[in-house]
Amino acid sequence: MIRLKKLARAASALTTPLTPEDFLALFNPVYSSRQLRGVVSRVVHETEDSATIYFHPGHGWHAHKAGQWARIGVELDGVRHWRSYSLSTAAGHDPAITVKDAGAVSHVLVRDTKPGDILFLAPPQGDFVLPEHPRSLLMLTAGSGITPVMSMIRTLIPRRPDANVVLINSNSTPEKSLFREELDELADQFSNLTVRHWFTSARGRLEFTAKTIADLCPDWRSRAAYACGPEGFLNNAEELWQREAALETASTMPGLSSGAGTQAATTGTLTIERFSTDLLTGAGHDGGLVTFEQSDREVQADGDTPLLDIGEDAGVLMPSGCRMGICHSCLIPLRAGQVRDLRTGELHNNPGQLIQTCVSAAAGPVNLDL
Numbered sequence: 145m146i147r148l149k150k151l152a153r154a155a156s157a158l159t160t161p162l163t164p165e166d167f168l169a170l171f172n173p174v175y176s177s178r179q180l181r182g183v184v185s186r187v188v189h190e191t192e193d194s195a196t197i198y199f200h201p202g203h204g205w206h207a208h209k210a211g212q213w214a215r216i217g218v219e220l221d222g223v224r225h226w227r228s229y230s231l232s233t234a235a236g237h238d239p240a241i242t243v244k245d246a247g248a249v250s251h252v253l254v255r256d257t258k259p260g261d262i263l264f265l266a267p268p269q270g271d272f273v274l275p276e277h278p279r280s281l282l283m284l285t286a287g288s289g290i291t292p293v294m295s296m297i298r299t300l301i302p303r304r305p306d307a308n309v310v311l312i313n314s315n316s317t318p319e320k321s322l323f324r325e326e327l328d329e330l331a332d333q334f335s336n337l338t339v340r341h342w343f344t345s346a347r348g349r350l351e352f353t354a355k356t357i358a359d360l361c362p363d364w365r366s367r368a369a370y371a372c373g374p375e376g377f378l379n380n381a382e383e384l385w386q387r388e389a390a391l392e393t394a395s396t397m398p399g400l401s402s403g404a405g406t407q408a409a410t411t412g413t414l415t416i417e418r419f420s421t422d423l424l425t426g427a428g429h430d431g432g433l434v435t436f437e438q439s440d441r442e443v444q445a446d447g448d449t450p451l452l453d454i455g456e457d458a459g460v461l462m463p464s465g466c467r468m469g470i471c472h473s474c475l476i477p478l479r480a481g482q483v484r485d486l487r488t489g490e491l492h493n494n495p496g497q498l499i500q501t502c503v504s505a506a507a508g509p510v511n512l513d514l
């Protein structure tokens with residue numbers, strides 16, 4: 145690093161109008177003091193619409209914990225777009241993301257990325273990680289939701305004979321099931337992993353009821369559960385865990401006997417990772433005039449469009465990350481006015497309150513500290 149700094153100083157004296165960073169980037173494309181980058185080392189096409197992209201990150205990256213994700217920036221028509229992707233490799237290994245072609249950015253990542261390409265990066269983050277102390281785990285995944293769990297399985301299973309993991313993995317068909325062969329091989333090789341595939345083309349949607357889960361994993365209640373997949377899948381799992389918790393609370397209340405459906409064992413925790421969020425857009429709510437005070441911009445906004453999009457379209461430099469209300473990178477103080485949380489419909493109007501611009505829309509005039 146010291147050598148790089150000296151080089152940067154020398155380059156500064158030699159180069160104009162290129163900045164020292166531009167000059168160094170000619171020799172080392174992942175070097176930039178302003179923006180963390182990575183160079184793509186390998187691309188593996190996993191299914192017809194998904195690929196794993198391995199990359200060597202530059203200075204500023206730190207090793208990921210199994211289950212964490214990183215923001216990846218891609219330039220489309222000269223505009224940099226950021227999206228979040230779980231790191232699918234084991235902790236301690238070179239990072240990779242496994243992407244499903246689902247829209248503008250993922251399409252380019254899956255279809256066009258090749259070794260040598262540069263990715264813009266932010267360091268790994270996220271709390272969807274393995275528990276500190278080993279215990280029995282139940283993983284519930286669907287579609288590309290397997291990616292963070294794959295990192296956990298790759299990290300845990302070969303190294304920890306005392307681990308005990310049951311994976312219930314739902315996909316439409318075997319061909320669309322990411323990492324299916326590797327998972328089956330791991331389950332054959334290591335007795336601490338059990339894999340239950342569920343193919344919806346053959347069995348229909350996997351509905352989470354106490355019975356369906358017990359059929360797939362009889363001791364599910366005693367396990368710490370982790371779930372990642374589409375919204376409907378996660379909501380369904382969450383409802384089951386909530387129902388079970390309510391039944392357990394009711395059964396322990398004085399004067400109430402344990403009825404049918406109540407259980408002796410306490411249901412374990414359910415930890416969820418969401419890749420997307422349902423927003424209440426299209427409801428036709430009234431918007432208002434949005435003032436970006438520091439940027440000296442005013443824009444008339446409707447009541448359905450996130451303030452993040454409104455600001456970006458107006459040329460305001462907006463902090464952002466997941467764009468789905470998950471990472472809190474977009475938090476900014478509300479100076480005055482009122483916003484609606486597009487996930488819940490809740491209104492917020494306390495001056496100084498931090499709001500998430502990616503999931504908040506104007507609900508009347510709004511002044512933002514940006």
Ligand SMILES: Cc1cc2nc3c(=O)[nH]c(=O)nc-3n(C[C@H](O)[C@H](O)[C@H](O)COP(=O)(O)OP(=O)(O)OC[C@H]3O[C@@H](n4cnc5c(N)ncnc54)[C@H](O)[C@@H]3O)c2cc1C
Binds near residue numbers: 228241251
């Ligand atoms: C913490 C986190 C981790 C993530 N990890 C991964 C990952 O490992 N692999 C991955 O492929 N995606 C992952 N995503 C989703 C990813 O960030 C993008 O949202 C996704 O690639 C779509 O972006 P896009 O620009 O291609 O689509 P856009 O043009 O922005 O369109 C987005 C649409 O795609 C839907 N969508 C988002 N993700 C998916 C998905 N995985 N499958 C199907 N539809 C989707 C959204 O609901 C929305 O309707 C993750 C998201 C978060 C917040």
Ligand code: FES
Binds near residue numbers: 475
């Ligand atoms: S950008 Fe992640 S919460 Fe808003």
